[in-house]
Each structure stands twice: as C-alpha cells, then as structure tokens.
Amino acid sequence: MSTTTLQRPATPSAVHLTFGRVVASEWRKLFSLRSTWWTLGLAVLLQVGMAAILGAAARAVAASGQGTLPVDGVQAASAGLQFSQLAIVALAVLTITAEYSSGQIRVTLAAVPRRTPVLLAKALVLTGVVLVTAVVSSALSVGALALVAGEHISFALPGAESARILAGAPLYLVGIAVLSLGVGALMRHTAGAIAALMGFLLVIENVFAAIPWKPLQIISPWLPGTAGSRLMSTDADIAAAQAVPHHVGAVLGAWQGYGVLVAWAVLALVAAVLVLRSRDA
Amino acid sequence: MIEAHGLSKVYGTTRAVDDISFTVRPGIVTGFLGPNGAGKSTTMRMIMGLDRPTSGTVTVNGKPYVEHRAPLTQVGALLEAKAVHPGRTARQHLRVVGATHGLGARRVDEVLEMTGLGPVADKRVKGFSLGMGQRLGIAVALLGDPSTLILDEPVNGLDPEGVIWVRDLVRYLAGQGRTVFLSSHLMAEMAQTADHVIVIGRGRILADAPMATLLAGPGQEASRARAPRATELAAVLRSQGLTVTQTGADTLEIVAGTPAVAEAALAAGIAVHELAPVRASLEDAYLALTADEVEYHSGVGAPANPEVAR
Numbered sequence: 001m002s003t004t005t006l007q008r009p010a011t012p013s014a015v016h017l018t019f020g021r022v023v024a025s026e027w028r029k030l031f032s033l034r035s036t037w038w039t040l041g042l043a044v045l046l047q048v049g050m051a052a053i054l055g056a057a058a059r060a061v062a063a064s065g066q067g068t069l070p071v072d073g074v075q076a077a078s079a080g081l082q083f084s085q086l087a088i089v090a091l092a093v094l095t096i097t098a099e100y101s102s103g104q105i106r107v108t109l110a111a112v113p114r115r116t117p118v119l120l121a122k123a124l125v126l127t128g129v130v131l132v133t134a135v136v137s138s139a140l141s142v143g144a145l146a147l148v149a150g151e152h153i154s155f156a157l158p159g160a161e162s163a164r165i166l167a168g169a170p171l172y173l174v175g176i177a178v179l180s181l182g183v184g185a186l187m188r189h190t191a192g193a194i195a196a197l198m199g200f201l202l203v204i205e206n207v208f209a210a211i212p213w214k215p216l217q218i219i220s221p222w223l224p225g226t227a228g229s230r231l232m233s234t235d236a237d238i239a240a241a242q243a244v245p246h247h248v249g250a251v252l253g254a255w256q257g258y259g260v261l262v263a264w265a266v267l268a269l270v271a272a273v274l275v276l277r278s279r280d281a
Numbered sequence: 282m283i284e285a286h287g288l289s290k291v292y293g294t295t296r297a298v299d300d301i302s303f304t305v306r307p308g309i310v311t312g313f314l315g316p317n318g319a320g321k322s323t324t325m326r327m328i329m330g331l332d333r334p335t336s337g338t339v340t341v342n343g344k345p346y347v348e349h350r351a352p353l354t355q356v357g358a359l360l361e362a363k364a365v366h367p368g369r370t371a372r373q374h375l376r377v378v379g380a381t382h383g384l385g386a387r388r389v390d391e392v393l394e395m396t397g398l399g400p401v402a403d404k405r406v407k408g409f410s411l412g413m414g415q416r417l418g419i420a421v422a423l424l425g426d427p428s429t430l431i432l433d434e435p436v437n438g439l440d441p442e443g444v445i446w447v448r449d450l451v452r453y454l455a456g457q458g459r460t461v462f463l464s465s466h467l468m469a470e471m472a473q474t475a476d477h478v479i480v481i482g483r484g485r486i487l488a489d490a491p492m493a494t495l496l497a498g499p500g501q502e503a504s505r506a507r508a509p510r511a512t513e514l515a516a517v518l519r520s521q522g523l524t525v526t527q528t529g530a531d532t533l534e535i536v537a538g539t540p541a542v543a544e545a546a547l548a549a550g551i552a553v554h555e556l557a558p559v560r561a562s563l564e565d566a567y568l569a570l571t572a573d574e575v576e577y578h579s580g581v582g583a584p585a586n587p588e589v590a591r
Contacts, residue, residue: 014351014383015351015353015354015382015383015384015425016350016351016354016382016383017350017351017352017381017382018383021380021381021382021383022381024380025377025378025380025381028373028376028377028380029366029377032368032369032370032373032376032377033366033368033369034368035368098366099366102363102364102365102366102367103361103363103364103365104364104365104366106326106329106331106360106361106364107364107365107378107421108378109330109331110329110330110331110352110353110356110358110360111352111353111378111381111382112352112381113329113330113346113347113349113352114347278333280326280331280332280333281326281331281332
C-alpha cells in the first residue's frame with residue numbers, strides 16, 4: 001500500500017511527503033476551522049447537559065419520595081451520547097465533504113497524489129480528537145451528575161463494568177466518526193451524507209428495533225449504532241436479554257457489539273479508499 | 282518537462298481529449314489555447330493525476346506525477362481559483378498544503394510576499410475577490426519551488442495590474458529554466474506571454490508551434506491603405522477581382538499583398554498616402570484553426586466563439 005512508501009524515514013530538512021506530515025496537515029486543516037470548535041463544543045455540551053438533566057431528575061424523584069432513578073451513574077453519564085453523536089457525525093462528514101464543496105480536494109490530492117494517505121490521516125486525526133473530546137466530555141458528565149444529583153444517584157456497578165461503560169462512550173464515538181468519514185467520502189456531499197447517517201442512526205435503527213417483524217428483528221442487532229451501544233449496556237441488561245427463551249435475533253455481548261460497529265467503520269473506510277483511488281477527483 | 286503520449290479521456294460518449302501527444306519544454310512559456318470545452322482543463326488534470334486517462338500516458342520530469350516523492354517540488358499547479366475552504370485564511374491554507382511536504386512558516390511567508398498577499402494573509406478566504414483567489418492559487422503553485430508550473434487560466438479575474446504581474450512572473454520563472462504551461466482563452470494575452478503555443482479544439486491538437494510561426498501561419502495576405510480618393514481606388518481594385526472593404530472615409534482594407542495594391546494605384550494614377558501589410562493576429566490564426574472545431578457555433582454575424590474575450 002502507498003503508505004509504506006510514504007513511511008520511509010525522512011531526513012528532517014528535506015522537502016518531501018511523509019505519512020506523518022500528511023497527518024500534521026490534516027490536523028492543521030481541522031483546527032484552522034471555527035466549525036471544528038463549534039461541533040466539538042456542542043458534542044460536549046449535549047452529553048454534559050443530558051447528564052445534568054438526569055441528575056436533576058434523580059434529585060426530583062428522591063425529593064418526591066419515590067425512591068431512586070433506576071439507572072447507574074455511569075449509564076446516566078453516557079445517556080447524552082444519543083444526541084452528542086450527531087455533532088460528531090457532522091464533524092466527521094465535513095472533514096471530507098467540505099473539501100469537495102470548496103474544491104480544496106484537488107489541491108489536497110495534487111499535494112498527496114497517492115490519495116490513500118489523505119483518508120487514513122483524516123481517520124487518524126478524527127480518532128485522536130474524538131477520543132480526547134469524549135474522554136473529557138464523559139469526565140465532565142460524571143462530575144455534573146455528581147454535582148447536581150448528589151447522593152441521589154449511585155455509582156454502584158462493579159469497577160470493571162463501570163470502566164467498560166465509561167470507556168464505551170469515547171470508543172463508540174470513534175467508531176461513529178470513522179464510519180461517518182467513510183460515508184462522507186463515498187457520498188461527497190455534506191447534506192446527503194449527514195442526512196443519511198442521522199436518518200440511519202436515529203430513525204431506521206430505532207424503527208428496526210421497535211417493529212416486531214422477524215426479518216427486522218434479525219437485522220437490528222447488527223446495525224452499527226445498535227451494536228456499538230452494547231458497549232454501554234450493563235452486564236445485567238445483556239444477561240436478561242440472553243435469558244429470554246427463543247429470542248428473535250442475536251443478543252450480542254458488549255465487546256461483540258462494539259466489534260460489529262468497528263467492522264462497519266472499517267468497511268466504510270476501505271470502500272471510501274477504493275473509491276477515492278479509482279474515481280476522478 | 283511534460284510529455285504526453287496518445288493521451289485520451291472519454292466521458293460516456295464524449296471524447297474530451299482525443300489521442301493527443303505533445304511535449305512542454307523547460308525554459309520557455311508554453312501556451313495552451315482553445316475554446317471552452319476543448320479539453321484544456323481535462324488535460325491539465327490528467328497531468329496532475331487528478332483525472333485518470335482513458336488511454337495514453339503523461340509524465341512530468343520522466344515519471345508519472347503520482348510517482349514523485351515530493352510532488353509539490355516537481356509541479357506547482359493552479360487548476361481553479363478559490364479551491365480553498367472559505368473559512369480558512371490565506372496563510373492557514375498555505376500552511377496546510379505546505380505541511381504535507383514539511384514546508385513551514387518561512388516558505389509560506391515568502392510566497393505570500395511574492396504574490397502580494399501579505400496584507401490579507403490573515404483574512405479569511407470567504408471575503409477574497411476572484412483576483413485575490415487567483416493570487417492565492419498561484420502562491421500554492423509556487424510553494425514547493427517547483428521545476429514545472431501548470432496554470433489554468435491564471436489571469437481570469439485579475440485586474441490589469443494583476444495581468445501584467447502574471448505575465449512578468451511566468452516569463453521570469455521560464456527564464457530561470459522552469460517549465461511553464463499555461464492555458465488561456467485570452468488570445469491577445471497569450472500572444473504577449475507565450476513563446477510556444479499548443480492549440481486544442483474538441484480534444485485534438487490543431488497546432489503545436491512557436492508563437493512566431495503561428496502568427497505568420499497560413500492565411501491570406503492583406504493590406505491597409507490610406508488614400509484621399511479611397512472610393513475611387515476601391516473601385517479600381519474591385520475591378521481587378523480583389524476583395525476590398527472601405528473602413529473609413531479615406532481608408533481601405535484589401536485582401537492582397539502591398540505590391541499588388543501599389544501597382545494598381547500607380548496604374549490608375551491614384552495617390553496612396555499610406556500602405557501597410559496587415560499582420561494576422563493570433564486571434565485570426567486561432568479562429569481560422571478552430572473554426573470547424575468549436576462545439577457550439579453562435580448565429581450569423583457573431584464571432585465564431587462567443588466565449589472568446591476580445
């Protein structure tokens with residue numbers, strides 16, 4: 001693959017392509033736009049905001065004497081992901097579709113004519129940025145929840161399970177980001193790609209999960225959002241679903257589900273690379 | 282040095298570029314002239330590896346463009362103005378492109394200075410005029426200090442000062458021994474800038490010759506005469522079967538060489554105050570060459586190609 005030729009050790013002073021430099025260029029590209037800060041900020045705000053709302057709800061429930069909210073603290077902290085993932089979808093799609101709408105793509109591909117490193121560098125930069133943002137966002141969400149709900153929400157799950165659910169949010173968002181980049185590169189159109197992804201993640205997946213028709217129930221667990229969010233399910237929920245006799249459709253474990261999301265993301269990225277290499281720019 | 286061999290590009294049933302071969306040599310400015318839709322931009326994109334040829338090959342300095350280890354140092358290209366995310370500043374755009382090759386702030390400052398973009402370097406491209414966009418595109422092309430420059434319609438949208446600047450710049454770059462390949466539909470501009478011209482029409486090369494040869498190329502001789510008794514002279518010349526156009530009260534244009542006009546005037550005893558050959562302009566040569574090749578002819582009375590700027 002072309003990246004191997006680009007990864008030759010570089011003489012620091014020499015002017016030529018390296019994969020590391022393509023990554024540096026993509027990093028600079030992402031952070032020279034205000035929209036990047038807006039979308040990342042929005043993603044954080046949505047997750048933390050949702051955690052704060054759940055915290056307030058827990059406090060209200062306790063005050064009315066109806067016991068406690070039936071969710072663990074770590075789950076409540078990642079509840080906002082339903083919404084914050086949409087900001088990540090927009091960010092990831094725009095990193096490639098904005099290049100097509102402005103014509104920048106031809107400048108980019110003239111500088112990196114092998115093309116593949118461009119998409120791989122974008123995926124790498126997105127992974128890093130989304131991972132860091134989501135870790136910060138999850139930490140802030142736990143903080144907001146503890147601050148608002150006080151003793152009315154419990155962080156009672158075992159350590160390993162809590163850790164998996166907390167780490168699940170950043171990992172899930174990385175999977176969604178790479179999937180979105182791939183879809184954006186395949187569609188080359190901002191509105192189309194965002195509409196397709198949001199429609200899929202928010203509408204189609206939920207419809208598939210809700211309609212008790214066997215073919216849909218068999219497909220549903222394998223869809224990217226549904227599968228990926230298994231990583232944020234509790235062991236008890238997964239065990240309960242697996243215990244149902246003659247359950248229609250597969251019941252994926254937490255990491256199995258995440259593996260399915262990663263497979264979707266890799267598939268989209270590989271398809272995008274193949275198309276980028278073969279189509280005229 | 283750019284070398285194309287049997288280069289073709291087919292879109293569906295349209296042969297945008299049809300089996301063309303040419304060489305663009307270093308040290309001179311080579312113009313690429315043709316009506317809109319003739320295949321100029323497609324050819325340039327194929328040189329840059331952006332469009333894949335349907336058949337044929339094109340190399341830059343002996344290798345396909347994509348095989349170079351430092352592409353920006355081989356070819357600098359301006360393919361379209363304002364091919365920049367509108368939210369970035371000129372400096373950020375140049376830093377992004379330079380970063381791929383390890384070119385940093387110092388080189389970016391240099392090209393900003395060379396293209397006169399210094400004062401607007403930190404303004405977002407959103408607010409740039411077409412001319413400023415062209416200058417930024419040229420700055421990107423110069424970034425890698427390339428041995429070959431490919432400029433697609435570089436003077437489009439530039440003010441007269443900018444046009445002169447581009448002309449001087451490309452002549453200077455060619456003078457340094459670089460290969461300069463620029464397209465234009467502004468024929469007068471091409472006549473003043475290029476040393477060698479490749480004329481393309483409907484995807485085929487119609488002429489590939491030094492500018493001087495093209496200007497002196499096939500075409501009928503013509504003369505311009507000024508005479509107080511112009512109308513009388515016109516009648517005499519017409520009686521000899523020549524085509525004459527009276528262009529003013531005392532001026533004529535005759536489709537014939539100056540000797541024939543002088544002899545006829547002398548024989549008729551008509552004084553001629555001025556007599557000069559009419560040199561075919563590049564525009565005339567170009568229109569003669571492409572007359573059959575433009576895709577859409579306009580109606581009677583209009584120029585053969587309405588897109589041609591005069």
